[in-house]
Amino acid sequence: MSSVAKIIFFILGWKIVGNLPDQKKFVVIIAPHTSNWDFFMFILVKFACNIKVCFIGKHTIFIGPIGWLLKKLGGIPVERSSSHNVVDTIVNEFSKRESMIFALSPEGTRSYLDHWKSGFYHIARKANVPVVTAFLDTRTKTIGWGPSFIMTDDKHQDLDKIRLFFDGKQGFKPHRYSQVRFLN
DSSP: OHHHHHHHHHHHTOEEESOOOSOSEEEEEEEOOOSTHHHHHHHHHHHHTTOOOEEEEEGGGOOHHHHHHHHHTTEEEEOTTOHHHHHHHHHHHHHHOSSEEEEEOTTOSSSOOSSBOSHHHHHHHHHTOOEEEEEEETTTTEEEEEEEEOOOSOHHHHHHHHHHHHTTOOOSSGGGOOOSSBOO
């Protein structure tokens, strides 16, 4: 499957850049998330880089054959009515596993928001794992891995560092890219 994914990237004219850290557990934040194509592109990266990645999705999409496929790809269905439960569920998964790469979009949606959701920060802090940046940039047709960060007690300062990395990256629908800031 790795070769097929690499061929697809080649045909599309995209290039995978950067390297994953040599660690067994970490949170990956993927941005910008502005289109349904983002999921497809990062599933291709998952196969091209031959990595096992977990991700969450609204429980309502994990039904029937699509639900089965999403679970096989690493999906974990969650009821998103309480963000606290989602954070605790993922932290618990980190504690149970010897290795785990957990990916999410901090925007939480493909639509424009004036802020990022802070779940990735809380998961990384509680699970004591680094946050690795992953991106796609339609201007340069690159997708891949950026730097990793250890979250501190100062979430706003941490996000300032992350913002510097994502500055200039453009998604498929740039007008939908959310501001890289926390609500509070």
